[in-house]
Amino acid sequence: MTKTLFAAAAAASLLLAGAASAQTAPAPTPAPEHEHHAAHPTIDSTIEALIADPATKAVLDKHLPGLDKHPAYGQFKGMTLRQVAPYSQGNITDAKIAAIDTDLKALPAE
Template sequence: MKFIPLAALGLAAAALTAPAFADDSAAAATTTAAAFTIDTPIETLMADERSKAVLVKHFGGQDLAQHPAYEQFKTLSLKAVAPFSQGMITDDMLEKIAADLAAITPA
């Protein structure tokens, strides 16, 4: 009898993780509308000269790729790293970076 609830839980989990078969053009439009955000992985931001310039500007001219711990945080977003930055990345700073990143037109 315990198998049925566990099976139902497994099916529910599978449904949540299954890919959606919706119209991909809407997702593509959303992706191109905001090419970069504070939720974008830092390594992706650093790979594009335009978004890299935004980060360098807001980090006092420092190239984040030169940070000693870059390999440890590069796959995270600025938003994810902020709580661990010991106050270096503030909410105000994130808002300013977000505004500058939103101004970048998709390539």
């Protein structure tokens, strides 16, 4: 019985020590103000994410008008432009992707 009480006391002290150390952990430092705003999607984002952001949708509409109206949009919206390019029958070229990337990077931060 003494061993059982000792084991229970040891377990309780470990639990209390763990709880105490959890309480003394330093609070995370808040991110700088400019990091609170989400950045625009990038060329490596999904097409769906690019379409969902009005600023990036405007860039896509400039280079690939009507992309979100394409009959197969539901099938490729979860892919990136680079992933869709081989299936685009030459409509999404490396040059077009580079131009879209340049325009996306030129967007002002939100």
